[in-house]
Amino acid sequence: MLYKSRTKPVELKQLSSLDTRMTLPSKDKQYFINLSRGYEGEVLFDSLTEKLTCDCLLLNDLLLKANNSLFQIDSLLISSRKIHLFEVKNFEGDYNYETNRFVKLPQYEITNPLHQLSRSESLLRQLLLKDNINLPIEASLIFINPEFTLYQAPLNKPMIFPTQIKNYLSELNSTPSNLNEKHKRLADKLVSLHIEEPPYKQLPSYTYEDLQKGITCSACKSFSTVIAGRRLVCKECAHEEMAAAAVVRAVEEFKLLFPEHKITTRRIHEWCRVVQYQKRIRKVLDDNYIKRGTNRWAYYE
Ligand SMILES: [Zn+2]
Structure with missing residues (x-):
């Protein structure tokens, strides 16, 4: 059951409007493209998770703070026995996994999304422990784009590839789950901690006169x-x-x-x-x- 839905980030709306009304500097343009792709990937994943019929609570897009560190969760699913944390990546093209490094072929290294995932997992765990909630967390990277390939992908990392998502979700859907008040309180708690407006934005400078x-x-x-x-x-x-x-x-x-x-x-x-x-x-x-x-x-x- 969808408990918290995703809305288009204000920053993305602003960039999208600016992009039509002015020429974005190239770094802002690239940032805008990445942000839109990321959002499209998340929306695509939502369209799959919204079909789940198991007794679970789905919270999309959470911005939380633990130990003074902000972290963002693309999708979180509460089932009776665990919390699933999903980080959705809309990467496209050929990548290579080289001992803890993600390289977009031929040779462009990107930030390893597994590091980002374990950071979010760790911060979420700290946040929940403060409230004595000790449901296990299962964190997974979801590669949503069907045009994505990861060469030398290790078997022991929590990565779900485009061809596996359907099976993964149907397995999750058929896992018995019975939620109680405690789970609902957890969902309410997370929604109440969600930070609506991110404290920083990456917008180019512009004035009214600049815009078409x-x-x-x-x-x-x-x-x-x-x-x-x-x-x-x-x-x-x-x-x-x-x-x-x-x-x-x-x-x-x-x-x-x-x-x-x-x-x-x-x-x-x-x-x-x-x-x-x-x-x-x-x-x-x-x-x-x-x-x-x-x-x-x-x-x-
Ligand atoms: Zn038209």
């Missing part, structure tokens, strides 16, 4: 959109969306990128660019947000 204005197409991200009557129409892919909904989407994107800026009719009119009249923007803001102040000092929350 306009409402992007919700299907293809193109800026080639026009208002046609009550709709926003994309000239690239012909996708249509109600104009009011598109403006709200643009406002939400503005809030995401500029949380400290006030939302005013003028600002949003300029931000959306494609809506001809300010009064139309004002109507959407009136309908969807709370108005503060009056006349030219009015803004929305």
Whole structure:
């Protein structure tokens, strides 16, 4: 049973929006690509674990702190006899395992994900021991991408490869499990300890002036959109969306990128660019947000 669901990280939403509105510096672009791939892999794994029917509690995406160290858990599954901790990797291509090192062929060494896994496992154990919870933890690396190969993979490491995931999960599903109040309390405890907003983000610096204005197409991200009557129409892919909904989407994107800026009719009119009249923007803001102040000092929350 899904106990805590995954949401798209704010940092990823911000980078995704910035990527359409400015040219990301190459290191930020690479970081954005990695973050999106990682997220896609996690979502793909969620689509498999959500089919589990055993008596278990599934907690996706936890950011926790133990001994002053932050650690992130992609997926955690509580069954009656153990806690499964899953670290999901969406690696693609050919890798080689060389005595504790992961090398992307031909010769690019990456941080060994097994180290990250054992760090998370150890920190989770410390966190649980503080509450006298001593359910065994079984930590596994899940390689979700079907295009992934690891040469010289050792047999004795907790790694589950793309061709094994289905069997692994069906075995887990058929393992008898009977949860009680104690397990539910554990799940509640972990959810309550979850840190909603990560303390650090890796965003490039940007200003309002730097960014391209306009409402992007919700299907293809193109800026080639026009208002046609009550709709926003994309000239690239012909996708249509109600104009009011598109403006709200643009406002939400503005809030995401500029949380400290006030939302005013003028600002949003300029931000959306494609809506001809300010009064139309004002109507959407009136309908969807709370108005503060009056006349030219009015803004929305
Ligand atoms: Zn489009």
